Amino acid sequence: MHRRAFVTTVAGIWLGCLGISSCSSAPSATTSATNMAGADEAVDLTISVAASVQDAMKAVQIAYEAEAPQVSITYNFGSSGSLAQQITQGAPADVFLSASQKWMDDLEAQEQLLEGSRRDLLLNSLVLIVPQGKDDVTGFRDITTDKVGRLSIGEPASVPAGRYAREVLISINMFDVLQPKLVFGKDVRQVLAYVETGNVDAGVVYATDATVADRVRVVATAPADSHSPIVYSIGVVADSAHAEAAQALVEFLVSDTATAIFEEYGFTPVN
Structure with a gap:
């Protein structure tokens, strides 16, 4: 997928544009x-x-x-539910990017988001993965058989991917029967790691997670109507001490440059 080369190219293009006025005559969100x-x-x-x-x-x-260059970014990665709880409890954050509308709705209801700053940003899908070399699993129908001893999904209460996975398993009448096999991850990347290392026989993750892992194989994609729409939303945290700079970053994330990056990583931009 040449992601490292892609990142270097993007950075080079934008560094070049800074020194060449003809790159753009219109002021950007960052400007x-x-x-x-x-x-x-x-x-x-x-x-x-x-x-x-x-x-x-x-x-x-x-x-x-x-x-x-005057802006320095520090990331706090985690499950959307845990991050939302941290913000509610006063943890420092300027911008929140959630994989679930639910947590954005909750923060908005508590007036924890700057009014008017929320935007729907990305779309994703859900897939069933197995470790590379495990060829006996070909679809969701196999996860209730002896071919799968342990199946990992995110913790449904706090991990959006886990909640979507639960919806899928309920829609195909498998959730209850799979209870003894389920191994819950604290976020979707932990689920991915469980499958990569062979600690479980299969897992349900986002399609974009599968694209960055060389040691897993996608065996099925969950039908879109088997779960809630997977929409990533972003907004400025109401208590941000840098609201204007934070809003400028949000606007940059819908720019052509950011859109190209998201598409390279398998996401579908909302707009």
């Missing part, structure tokens, strides 16, 4: 943030991000900090 905060004023943004987006967001960081 606006620079004008508002002052070109020499350093801004440190803390971004709480759903674990499933971490690879793409690391690539975004390279492109964004090249365009806005």
